[in-house]
Amino acid sequence: MELVTFLVATVAAHVGFTACVTVHGYVTGRELGRWPLLTLAFGLAGVAGYLFYDPDDSS
Template sequence: MLASFLLLTAAFHTLLAAGVLLHARRQGRPAGKWIALTLAFGLGGVAGYLLAD
């Protein structure tokens, strides 16, 4: 049960990080640290990316 939860969480965070990367490339913004933060913190990383300059 725990392994399934961790796998789904990792997959979701990976999808979010890919979304941040695609958005950054389309907008001409640097994604750099936001990819790592999104992989680690999920929606918190996405929120930080969107609220940053």
């Protein structure tokens, strides 16, 4: 795979993940916070953080 093709695919995936996180937040009424920006930067790691991070978790 060429580098340019890889970079375009990666950017497209990150933008898509960010759109999903943003839409999910608005539909569920969940506060987005910094997660769209983190998802845009880190892709699936940002999605996982958004889904599994609980700010009220005291453990």
